[in-house]
Amino acid sequence: EAGVTQSPTHLIKTRGQQATLRCSPISGHTSVYWYQQALGLGLQFLLWYDEGEERNRGNFPPRFSGRQFPNYSSELNVNALELEDSALYLCASSPRTVNTEAFFGQGTRLTVV
Amino acid sequence: AQTVTQSQPEMSVQEAETVTLSCTYDTSESDYYLFWYKQPPSRQMILVIRQEAYKQQNATENRFSVNFQKAAKSFSLKISDSQLGDAAMYFCAYRTPEAGSYQLTFGKGTKLSVIP
Numbered sequence: 001e002a003g004v005t006q007s008p009t010h011l012i013k014t015r016g017q018q019a020t021l022r023c024s025p026i027s028g029h030t031s032v033y034w035y036q037q038a039l040g041l042g043l044q045f046l047l048w049y050d051e052g053e054e055r056n057r058g059n060f061p062p063r064f065s066g067r068q069f070p071n072y073s074s075e076l077n078v079n080a081l082e083l084e085d086s087a088l089y090l091c092a093s094s095p096r097t098v099n100t101e102a103f104f105g106q107g108t109r110l111t112v113v
Numbered sequence: 114a115q116t117v118t119q120s121q122p123e124m125s126v127q128e129a130e131t132v133t134l135s136c137t138y139d140t141s142e143s144d145y146y147l148f149w150y151k152q153p154p155s156r157q158m159i160l161v162i163r164q165e166a167y168k169q170q171n172a173t174e175n176r177f178s179v180n181f182q183k184a185a186k187s188f189s190l191k192i193s194d195s196q197l198g199d200a201a202m203y204f205c206a207y208r209t210p211e212a213g214s215y216q217l218t219f220g221k222g223t224k225l226s227v228i229p
């Protein structure tokens with residue numbers, strides 16, 4: 001069974017541009033979570049999507065947004081990129097039940113220059 | 114808001130020896146889940162072990178075990194018989210039992226080195 005897949009693996013953008021990151025969850029998983037892992041800061045929760053709806057967001061500005069498609073895949077969009085947006089962005093997916101675990105992808109390394 | 118603190122940015126252990134990674138957390142909830150994740154250089158987060166707060170018994174997974182002290186809000190990870198493949202970043206994480214939510218609060222991590 002395929003795991004969580006993220007694309008692209010690496011992304012280099014210029015300050016002020018927009019970045020789009022993609023995540024395909026494990027088959028049967030309806031929830032997708034996005035985390036930002038900046039150097040030295042651990043993982044910070046960004047967004048949670050379930051059944052096509054945004055369920056919760058972390059303490060990030062509105063230029064971080066996303067969506068979930070009918071097939072449960074998800075996009076994370078970062079507008080007006082700033083240098084401090086450089087980070088590893090990790091996606092995780094889980095089924096919508098309590099007593100399960102989420103599975104992580106290998107992340108997209110975003111570098112803003 | 115919940116917080117998770119890992120006070121050891123880096124640790125090292127001799128191969129075959131035992132090491133303990135520390136984690137403390139702060140919450141007003143009585144029911145929650147705690148996790149230890151491993152992140153090797155491949156970057157993929159791998160679940161090592163989980164603990165439900167309502168269970169008094171400490172979780173164990175092969176060479177990995179936890180010491181869960183609910184009153185002290187402490188959740189340490191013990192790795193026995195350390196192997197070279199254990200070298201990685203280790204993150205402690207907290208989750209509320211909200212139905213359907215796997216939103217995690219992470220500590221900043223501990224980098225574990227294993228010395229041959």
